[in-house]
Amino acid sequence: MTVLDATIERLGTDDATGYTTFQLGSFTFRRDEYFAHVSWPKGNHIIEVDRFLRAMVRDIGWGFFYGWIFFDDVFGTTNHYGTVDVFAGSYDRGCKEAGIDHLETFTADAVSEAFTTISQDWISEGYDPLNAPLETGTPIGPKGAERTDPLLRAFIAADRMLGLPGDKPVRSDASGFPVNRAFADLDFDTPDIECEPGFEGQLHAINLFDHIARSDVTWNPSISAVSRANICCVTSEEHMLPVIHGNDRNEWFIQLSDEIHWNIADKNTGAPRGRIEMKAGDVCAMPADIRHQGFSPKRSMLMVMENGTPGLEQRYASGELKPYPVDFG
Amino acid sequence: MAYKTRTGSLDAYEKGVIELDDDLRKYAFSNVFEVAGKAAPYERVAVVQNLEYVAEVVRADGDSPWYATPHDEFAIVMDGEVTFRFVQLQDDQVPGHEGGAVRLGAEPNGPRMGRVTARKGHQVLLPKGAAYQLSSGSPSVVLIQTGDGPETVKRWNDICVLKEA
Numbered sequence: 001m002t003v004l005d006a007t008i009e010r011l012g013t014d015d016a017t018g019y020t021t022f023q024l025g026s027f028t029f030r031r032d033e034y035f036a037h038v039s040w041p042k043g044n045h046i047i048e049v050d051r052f053l054r055a056m057v058r059d060i061g062w063g064f065f066y067g068w069i070f071f072d073d074v075f076g077t078t079n080h081y082g083t084v085d086v087f088a089g090s091y092d093r094g095c096k097e098a099g100i101d102h103l104e105t106f107t108a109d110a111v112s113e114a115f116t117t118i119s120q121d122w123i124s125e126g127y128d129p130l131n132a133p134l135e136t137g138t139p140i141g142p143k144g145a146e147r148t149d150p151l152l153r154a155f156i157a158a159d160r161m162l163g164l165p166g167d168k169p170v171r172s173d174a175s176g177f178p179v180n181r182a183f184a185d186l187d188f189d190t191p192d193i194e195c196e197p198g199f200e201g202q203l204h205a206i207n208l209f210d211h212i213a214r215s216d217v218t219w220n221p222s223i224s225a226v227s228r229a230n231i232c233c234v235t236s237e238e239h240m241l242p243v244i245h246g247n248d249r250n251e252w253f254i255q256l257s258d259e260i261h262w263n264i265a266d267k268n269t270g271a272p273r274g275r276i277e278m279k280a281g282d283v284c285a286m287p288a289d290i291r292h293q294g295f296s297p298k299r300s301m302l303m304v305m306e307n308g309t310p311g312l313e314q315r316y317a318s319g320e321l322k323p324y325p326v327d328f329g
Numbered sequence: 330m331a332y333k334t335r336t337g338s339l340d341a342y343e344k345g346v347i348e349l350d351d352d353l354r355k356y357a358f359s360n361v362f363e364v365a366g367k368a369a370p371y372e373r374v375a376v377v378q379n380l381e382y383v384a385e386v387v388r389a390d391g392d393s394p395w396y397a398t399p400h401d402e403f404a405i406v407m408d409g410e411v412t413f414r415f416v417q418l419q420d421d422q423v424p425g426h427e428g429g430a431v432r433l434g435a436e437p438n439g440p441r442m443g444r445v446t447a448r449k450g451h452q453v454l455l456p457k458g459a460a461y462q463l464s465s466g467s468p469s470v471v472l473i474q475t476g477d478g479p480e481t482v483k484r485w486n487d488i489c490v491l492k493e494a
Contacts, residue, residue, distance in 0.1 A: 161403065161454050182332045191451040195443035202456070203415060203443050208405060209336075209450030224452065225403040225474060228428075230382035232403060232474050252377045254361070254384070254472070255345070256450075257336045264349060274349035280337035281362045281407065282345045283376045283384075287355045298332060303405075305474070307379035324355035325378050328485050 003083050003105050008114035018143030020121045024114040025104040027086060031122050033141050038075050040088050043100035045074050050139050053122060054129040054242030060115045061130075061152050061220060064108060066306065067248030067313065070291060073270050076243070077111065081313070084111040091246075093269050119151060130217040132238035132299065156222035163206045168222075170206050171214035180236065182299030183213035183257075209256065212236050212301045219294075221304055229308040238299035246291035248313035250325040251306050255282045258300035267291045288316045289323035336449065337362050338408040339388075339468055347490050358490040361386045361407055365470040367487075371463070373430065373473065374482045381428055383481055385473045389465035395433040396462070399424050402455040402475040406447045409469025415442040415459045423458055429478010433460055 004025050011021040011028065021030040030037045036052035038045045055071040062069075064079035074092050078085040087103040089095025106114075123129065124144030126137035130153060156168050163170045171177035179188070191205035208224060212234050215222070219241050221233035237260055246267040253260075255278040262276040267289050276284055286292055294302075315321045337343070342362040347353060359376050368374050370390040377384035387393075389411045397418060404413065417439045424431050437460045447453050455461050455473075463471065475481075 160401065161452070164454070183334055185332060186334050186336075188450070189448065191448070191453065192446040193443070194445075196441050198440070199417070199442040203445055203454070204456075205445045205447055205451055205453040207450055208452040225401075225454075227401040227403065227474065228382075228476075230379065230474060230476070250379060252379065252384070254377070257334050259335075259345065264351075273351045274347075276347045276349070276356065276358070277345040279343050279345040279360075280335050281342045281360045282358065283361060284347070284358045285356050285377075298334075305377050305379060305382075305384055307382055309380070321380075324352075325380075326354065326357045326485050326489075328354050328489075 001083070001105050003107060006106060007110050008117050016142070022114065022118050022121075024086065024110070025106065026102075027088070027104065029118055036122075038088060040102040042102055043088060043095070045088055047072055047075065049122070050129070051242055053119060053139055056115050057119050057129045057152055058220060058243060060112055060119070062155065064111070065245065066251070068246030068267065068291065070244035070246065072244070079108070079248070080105075082108055084108045086111060091268055091270060093271070116152065123147060123151060129242075130220055132218050134238075153217055153220065158223045158226060161204060161206075161225045162211060164204055165201065170211045177214035177216060179210070179213045180215065180299060182238065186213060188213065208234060209301060212256070218299070231306040231308045233304040233306060235302050235304065236299055237294060237296040237302050239296065241294040244291045244293040247286060247288055249307060249316050250288050250323070251286050251304060252325070253278060253284050253286060254303040254305065255280055256301035256303055258296070258298050260300055260302060261295045263293045263295075265291050285325045287324040339366055339470055348493055353491055353493070354485075354489065357485060359488040361470060361472055364488050372482050373480045374484065374488065375477070376488065378477065381477050383429070383475060383477045385475060385481060387463070387471040387473060389463050389469040389471050390467070391465070393463040395436050395460050396430040396480065397422070397424050397433060397460040398428070398430050398455070398457065398475065398478070399426060400428060400476060401457050402430065402473055404447070404453045404455055405472045406449055406451050406453075407470040407472055408449055409465060409467060410446065410448045411469050411471055412444055412446045412464045413453055413455070414444045414462045414464065416440065416461075417442050418458055418460055426478070428476025430475060430480045431478065432480055436460075436462070
């Protein structure tokens with residue numbers, strides 16, 4: 001694998017729309033009023049700009065996440081934890097057969113800088129791609145005023161557990177996170193903690209549902225609890241996951257409230273395998289050989305269990321570990 | 330627009346569907362309320378397995394045995410109300426096995442640290458270095474993030490959807 005020593009370059013600004021065109025390696029990125037255009041030496045691809053930007057800001061915020069992030073069936077990234085592949089058509093049967101697929105590997109820092117630069121130029125005031133569509137404006141049209149608030153919100157990653165002294169705080173009214181409109185029907189109380197003298201502050205509990213209900217972003221997990229490499233993430237989901245995720249390891253979904261519909265496809269070819277409809281209390285593994293995309297008709301609460309053991313992606317890729325998690329005997 | 334949030338309970342839950350042209354065992358699809366509804370009190374039934382890590386569903390009803398682990402665990406109450414009592418362990422009492430909960434014969438003889446009473450949606454730290462006991466006056470459901478250990482019960486064939494409906 002050759003890691004290209006390339007960084008983002010500005011190729012010029014369109015006088016009519018005000019948007020800048022960029023180049024990273026041999027990929028160019030241009031947008032017009034409605035669409036993002038990705039080009040490479042052998043091909044061109046068009047993506048609706050809302051979807052492109054929703055995918056791009058999450059990809060940066062997640063640190064390229066685990067494995068494959070498909071912006072759509074053609075374009076995306078693969079995380080190698082230090083380096084990142086940017087690909088077009090590499091996991092699409094049609095592009096492969098036509099011989100127009102293309103993949104380049106960069107340092108993670110170079111891709112992060114590139115995607116951040118593109119996002120900052122292409123996102124204007126009044127539009128936040130991390131918000132649900134009902135809660136933000138539109139990205140279509142010519143360039144508007146530059147946003148001055150934080151464009152990207154990365155993972156909130158607890159070191160041990162949210163709310164512990166010195167760890168990441170739980171969301172609250174006081175910290176600027178009101179309960180989302182979709183969870184206004186829930187009553188949120190706090191756990192009762194009674195410590196014996198001498199053990200004050202040594203017991204800990206939070207209202208996790210309250211924390212999730214106050215999330216101002218969608219499809220953007222936060223880590224609530226970690227023990228060794230056993231990671232519990234929680235997230236609020238509304239509308240559609242703006243990427244298709246192909247994990248490099250097994251992960252598990254636990255539906256805490258409402259429902260999410262998942263489309264499942266083969267990771268390497270994109271061939272559909274079917275669908276899973278998860279309702280509150282349902283648990284389902286996402287095997288390491290699939291790609292999945294979720295659709296949440298009402299804002300819902302989802303828990304994701306990950307194994308963050310370093311090097312796990314290589315053990316799955318080599319075939320040492322099976323791409324599914326449970327041995328039924 | 331007024332929204333109605335659905336969270337599920339032992340008495341009222343609706344299971345989803347899995348329709349795949351694939352071996353459904355790869356997805357190990359289950360439901361925590363269904364699993365708890367069919368479990369004996371304080372069986373720790375695995376519904377998630379990530380190699381050496383698991384999430385266990387527990388039907389809390391009455392008093393549990395005392396447990397301890399060589400690492401932190403985290404419990405989320407999914408239905409009902411559960412009280413967690415904690416006793417501090419001496420260093421030589423902290424279990425040294427690889428992971429997951431072990432059952433203790435009785436309440437340890439260390440100092441009592443206190444208790445946490447948690448209800449639906451609450452997440453409780455079960456810290457390394459403390460033994461704990463769960464109590465509930467009525468059937469409740471707890472999901473525990475832990476390691477695959479001697480108390481972990483695995484009956485995937487019974488709890489998972491193996492064929493499309």
